[in-house]
Amino acid sequence: MLGKLLKYDIKWQAKRLVPLYLIMLGSAAAIRIIDLFRDTFSFLNIFYGLLTVAFIFLIIIGFIYMAFTNIKRYIDSLFKDEGYLTHTLPVTKSNLLLTKFIMAALTFAFTIIVIILAISIAYMNSNIIDGLNYILDYLSMQGILKPLILFMILMIFEYFFYMFLIFTSISIGYSKNGNKNVNSVLWAIVIYFIVQAINLIYMGIISFMHPEVLTANNPAVVIDFLSNFVLGYLVFEIIYIGVFYYISYNRMNKHLNLP
Amino acid sequence: MLLTCKNIDMKFGDKRVLSDVNLNIEKGKIIGFLGKNGSGKTTLIKIINGLLSPVNGEILVNDEKVGVESKKVISYLPERTYLTMNLKVREFIDYFATFYEDFxxxxxxxxxxxxxxxxxxxxxxxxxxxKEKVSLILVMSRKASLYILDEPMGGVDPATRDYILDTILNNFNDDASIIISTHLISDVEKILDEVIFIDEGKIIKHESADKLRSENNKSIDEIFREEFKC
Structure with missing residues (x-):
């Protein structure tokens, strides 16, 4: 049943995101084509500049729009009128919820892939590839590559953290009888501050256990500390996501309150 | 017993909307679920369909608690427009066929x-x-054991109401039961086997429609109006 639910959610998301992806890729192709001719026709430089700015905005808006479609789908299919159809399907609540979590991950992955592809189409050339290789070699020699990779993984998990925090606060807010949106926002703030308090305690404990980092002259000591710190923070993110899933499941299973 | 409701209580905040509701529905019956606005009909229907959780009590469908198995045998038409996905009629038929084996x-x-x-x-x-007709077609095209229709004729013309009643009668099997919640009692009473009156969250009457008519020498509509006179 999970596959069937995913099929319909993928169709819903595809209708909204595929046009965006095509616009991104089309803009990237246009930038590349203009780039090929701007040495010959100098007036094209203006269009190149404008299109580059528009392309950057498109990437940012596209990312936000992708998150927005996931949130909208979550609310509409589980807590608005469509919920009368969704919650009476012969599927488990856990499958209904898992579908949304998986879709958030899938749409994120696809959007990132399209963005990377679009940037490559627009700008990639041998000079940039050589430059990137040089930077990676330098970072590796300095011992910064590992914490940087960990940090990038952490950023990915941060996205999931915030998406699932929003899902959870919606699950709680929409279980109330009135002011569902206000309650959802309030619970998002409450949960956010609880999580940040836990993170601060973690940071405090780690700093207390490694006071030598504050006075270290050797960058390797600091880098090693940061790597372990980020790794620990990543574990917390995974735990938070698990807790968010449990709370959302509990609210949907025992406190569903469709209008 | 097809449907059993045991000691169902429901509150919204401090307001009690269902109070110690006990109900047994057998197979092969068409039951009218009748009551004033705000009497608790839709709340009980939503609890039976797993859309609300009662404060107390238990619902059993074919001796199973409300869940995946009960949803396989219940075909539910809500009172509100719930087919809000931007799909063609054909796509909704495919949707129902995907999830319901009995469709x-x-x-x-x-x-x-x-x-x-x-x-x-x-x-x-x-x-x-x-849209109401399409929603009803999707619900009645299932070979369910229990059909629950919440205000199936609300806001439609008399000719459409007749069509809805004919569709209900012609498209359910004898082993199944249908619960119809409606205010349009005079339209629907001719097909009812049993009637349930609910008022202020309590079941006040559950009887055979024919017996009720013969004992009172009145139509169900007239009995309802007397029972719930403002």
Whole structure:
């Protein structure tokens, strides 16, 4: 049943995101084509500049729009009128919820892939590839590559953290009888501050256990500390996501309150 | 017993909307679920369908608690427009066929053809009455054990109401039961086997329709009006 639910959610998301992806890729192709001719026709430089700015905005808006479609789908299919159809399907609540979590991950992955592809189409050339290789070699020699990779993984998990925090606060807010949106926002703030308090305690404990980092002259000591710190923070993110899933499941299973 | 409601209590905040509701529904019956606005009909229906959790009590469908198994045998038509996905009628039929093993696609298409509804049309482009008919067709095209229709005739013209009643009568099997919640009692009472009156969250009457009519020498509609006189 999970596959069937995913099929319909993928169709819903595809209708909204595929046009965006095509616009991104089309803009990237246009930038590349203009780039090929701007040495010959100098007036094209203006269009190149404008299109580059528009392309950057498109990437940012596209990312936000992708998150927005996931949130909208979550609310509409589980807590608005469509919920009368969704919650009476012969599927488990856990499958209904898992579908949304998986879709958030899938749409994120696809959007990132399209963005990377679009940037490559627009700008990639041998000079940039050589430059990137040089930077990676330098970072590796300095011992910064590992914490940087960990940090990038952490950023990915941060996205999931915030998406699932929003899902959870919606699950709680929409279980109330009135002011569902206000309650959802309030619970998002409450949960956010609880999580940040836990993170601060973690940071405090780690700093207390490694006071030598504050006075270290050797960058390797600091880098090693940061790597372990980020790794620990990543574990917390995974735990938070698990807790968010449990709370959302509990609210949907025992406190569903469709209008 | 097809449906058993045991000691169901429900509150919204401090307001009690269902109070110690006990109900048994057998197979092969058409039951009218009748009450004033705000009496608790839709709340109880939503609890039976797993859309609300009661404060107390238990619902059993074929001796199973409300869950995946009960949803396989209940075909539910809510009072509100719930087919809000931007799909064509044909796509909704495919949707129902995907999730419900008992869904009869041929029956659905035949019923659509009877009404000359184009399956390639988007549901959002259809009139309110036509949307209601499509919703009913999707529900009645299942070979369910229990059909629950919440205000199936609300806001539609008399000719459509007659069509809805005919569709209900002609498309359910003798082993199944139908619960119809409605205010349009005079339209529906001719098909009812049993009636349930609910008032202020309590079941005040559950009897055979014929017995009620013969004992009081009145129609169900008249009995209802007397019972719930303002």
């Amino acid at each position: 009869d696609k041929d029956k659905a298409y035949n019923l659509l053809a009877d009404l000359k509804i184009d399956a390639e049309e988007k549901l959002s482009n259809l009139s309110k009455g036509t």
